Amino acid sequence: MTAAKLQATISAWEAAYRRFETPAQEQAKFLRRLKSLGAHRFNRGLAVLELFCGRGNGLVAWERLGFTNVSGLDISAELLSEYRGPARTVVGDARRLPFRDGSFDVVAVQGGLHHLQLMDDLSLTAGEMWRVLRPGGKLLVVEPWRTPFLDFVHAACERSWLRAIWPKLDALATMIDHERETYEDWLGRPQAILDVLRSIVVPQVLRVARGKMMLLGVRREARSNVTRQAA
Numbered sequence: 001m002t003a004a005k006l007q008a009t010i011s012a013w014e015a016a017y018r019r020f021e022t023p024a025q026e027q028a029k030f031l032r033r034l035k036s037l038g039a040h041r042f043n044r045g046l047a048v049l050e051l052f053c054g055r056g057n058g059l060v061a062w063e064r065l066g067f068t069n070v071s072g073l074d075i076s077a078e079l080l081s082e083y084r085g086p087a088r089t090v091v092g093d094a095r096r097l098p099f100r101d102g103s104f105d106v107v108a109v110q111g112g113l114h115h116l117q118l119m120d121d122l123s124l125t126a127g128e129m130w131r132v133l134r135p136g137g138k139l140l141v142v143e144p145w146r147t148p149f150l151d152f153v154h155a156a157c158e159r160s161w162l163r164a165i166w167p168k169l170d171a172l173a174t175m176i177d178h179e180r181e182t183y184e185d186w187l188g189r190p191q192a193i194l195d196v197l198r199s200i201v202v203p204q205v206l207r208v209a210r211g212k213m214m215l216l217g218v219r220r221e222a223r224s225n226v227t228r229q230a231a
Contacts, residue, residue: 009178014079016174019167023057030061030110033142037205037216039106040065042138046105049073049132051094051125052112056083062108063087071104073097095124099132107133108140113193114186115179122196130200133219139201141215146187150211199224 021029034040044066050058053072062070063085070087074080077091092098094112107129116122129139144150156162157173164170176183186193190213197203201217208214 010076013175013178014076016171016178017054017079020171020175021168023055023060026055026057027060027064030058031064033110033214034061034065034108034140037140037142037214039108039140042067042106045069047071047103048106048108049099049104050108050110051129052109052115053083053089054079056080056085056087056089058108058110059083059085059087059089095121095128097128097132101131102134103132104137105134106138106140110140110142111144113141114143115182116186117182118185118189119192119196122193126196126200127223130219130223135219135221137219139197139215139217139219141197141213141217143213144183144187144211145190145208145213147208147211149209150187153211 039062046067047069048062048067048071050062050070050072051074053059053074054076056072059070059072068086071090072080072083072087073090073092073094075091075093080089080091083089090098094116109129113122113125116125133139153172154176156169157176162169163173194206197215197217199220200223201215201219203215203217205214205216
């Protein structure tokens with residue numbers, strides 16, 4: 001894929017992402033997810049890093065919970081420019097985080113790992129998350145996961161008439177179209193993905209429902225061999 005074609009694909013995906021939910025809707029969704037994983041019970045003074053933070057609505061969710069030491073990283077400067085708030089934002093690559101070892105108490109990903117090329121990129125990103133977490137730090141992950149509900153949604157995305165009358169479905173279908181290779185690869189490797197995540201954290205919460213995998217884990221003292229073998 002040429003650089004121009006890649007940029008056109010990224011721009012089309014970002015346009016669909018903006019259409020999928022309003023900022024208020026996305027903030028409410030992220031807030032529900034964080035509460036579901038118990039983040040509202042964390043010490044509000046913890047240093048939080050949200051990866052793949054896009055236009056910053058996840059950062060707003062952390063702020064609404066009362067956290068004051070929040071940072072966000074995304075590879076898209078254009079999306080990050082839409083954020084208005086007190087959090088520190090950084091344009092960067094999750095595979096090579098521009099932070100020192102042990103910089104954060106919490107690392108969160110609310111939909112971003114499935115954009116990576118598996119398995120090398122996932123392994124690199126997992127290693128970076130482990131590196132920047134302090135001993136005892138927490139990792140929160142929410143990502144798409146194959147379930148009967150998600151299969152139903154995918155079937156709906158194939159109906160052009162439904163896409164024509166349901167703008168949110170059309171936006172989702174467009175995003176999937178522009179990331180199909182990595183998206184389908186992600187959905188097809190659940191065990192390998194969980195093995196990589198378990199190699200850096202000990203899960204406290206791990207559940208799958210309504211097309212999502214939700215994980216809350218505590219940083220392992222040492223990374224297991226799975227990550228190194230997958231890299």
